[in-house]
Amino acid sequence: MPLAPDGSGADEHIAPAPRVSLQAFCETVETAAAAQAAGEDRRLAKAHVKIQMGGIKAAVEAYRSSPTPNVILIEAGSRADDILHGLDQLAEVCDAGTRVIVVGTINDVTLYRELTRRGVSDYLIAPVGTLDVVRSVCGLFSSPDAKPVGRIIAVVGAKGGVGASTIAHNIAWSIGRDLSLDSVVTDLDLAFGTAGLDYNQDPPQGIADAVFSPDRVDTAFVDRLLSKCDEHLSLLAAPATLDRVYDFGTEAFDAILDSLRGSIPCVVLDVPHQWTGWTRRLLTGADDILVVAAPDLANLRNAKNMVDLLRAARPNDHRPHYCLNQVGVPKRPEITPADFAKALEDQPLAVIPFEPQLFGTAANNGQMIAEVSSGHKTADMFRQLAQTLTGRAEAKRSRSLFSPLLSKLIKRSS
Structure with missing residues (x-):
């Protein structure tokens, strides 16, 4: 299959080979x-x-x-x-x-x-x-009658505090609710993760039990760690406690992700904003990547560095997607989406406006955006993101429901 002009492969899902x-x-x-x-x-x-x-x-x-x-x-x-x-x-x-x-x-x-x-x-x-x-x-290692290996979607912030976790959780919720695709959202910020709060869940077990006991990891063990959020979505929660230090080796999450791949069609990784051997391994190994950035200079620099590195490390995959979040804060100088697109040589997959009332209400109630206001344009954005990142829809950047908002923001900032 030939590569696309930008060096990425066609949108197909190839199961990884085992250690051979x-x-x-x-x-x-x-x-x-x-x-x-x-x-x-x-x-x-x-x-x-x-x-x-x-x-x-x-x-x-x-x-x-x-x-x-x-x-x-x-x-x-x-x-x-x-x-x-x-x-x-x-x-x-x-x-x-x-x-x-x-x-x-x-x-x-x-x-x-x-x-x-x-x-x-x-x-x-x-x-x-x-x-x-x-x-x-x-x-050679995927039998024709075997279940398809799960798709892994990694969501990471270009900078801390840009709302990457909120976006990851809403995308995962939309994958389960709107696409009826069995999925798991995995909170990898073990010390400060918010997935349990966002889904209004307080599970007694979670990802820490798996990562600290890799020899016990199998499908049955992982199933016991999952907390059911709704019919199609489960949560692998972070403990969000400080009673231990969470230092990991590069391959610390391999066993649990291999287990999830084998039993869950879609796995959304909420990757914390840090650069370690294991975070880099998770990002380069994901099937699709979404980098979340706010419209300022540090985010622009970091997003470009991440996209460039991941493109080089994954020459046979689609380039990483990125989206802008918290756009349009009153009286705050912002770098325009057009400038981001020029620097990253790609249009943002979504431009999510600053909506403090909507997002604040959802966060404090332990709800998703669509649960607070299902008809809101931001809820529709998450549905579009879910479709694109799962391969259910073509990535629509320059011409999509985001285009009117993008044009408006560009005019406002110019």
Whole structure:
């Protein structure tokens, strides 16, 4: 699948591969480059990838004296007989259970059937792109009858106090209520998280129980930690207490997210505004990212830094989305949405106006915006954000329900 002009892939959801070893034996530098780039993709983050040249002959020689990995990717020649003969030789030195992906130039159903008969897991027609390799490898570990792996949406503030948690909680609520999609909102600010307050919940257990007991994490254990907010939305709450220090390693949340992915269609991460190994890992590993910024200079700088870094770290994904919040505070000088769009080279996904009465009432009552005023334009914005971030709607920036408000704000600020 070709990349979009901005370097992002098409809107598809590819399940990440487990911790496996992959060795590729290529004949062309183009295929080697695609395999190398695939090894750097977030969906193969747990895989150990090694690239070599030489094709089938090199693979056969390599495995005469060493065990084979979980997956072998072979770039074959241009003649069907040579490909089949090479695979027969490889089969003599290949360990049981090793899966083989073949890259070739022959587009022929007879050859494909012969490859399948010999146990080849997948056949790709050259030239291949990065996502072709990622899709093929990841597809080996997703059975056709398995439930789809859950989509992870990460919401993070460009600066503290910009309302990122409120936006994350309202988006999650809209995903469950308006889209009828089973979802979990995960509050990752363990010391000061507000998800319990916003949903008017006080669960006795939450994410701390999972992160401090990674060996116990499985689907049944996680289910016991979830607090039901409504029919389709559950909460994995933060303890919001200061009786312990919450210092985590880079992979501290891997086990619980893997468990959530396997059982919940949509997981919304409320990521606190801090820059650590684990927050960076969560953001780069998410399927979709929303950066929330207020209209001032520090937010502009931070949002640009975050978007640029995440774009570079996720070359095969959609670029991170961003939205502006708390726009239009009376008498406060603000940087215009147009200036944000110029600096970030992208229009904001939403421009959410400053509505202290609406948001204050919702926060103090433990309600969502749509529960306070379902017909309010801000509630409609959260519905639009939910649709876009779950892949249910195309990202509409420059021409959408936000456009009239965006134009008005630009005129007011100019």
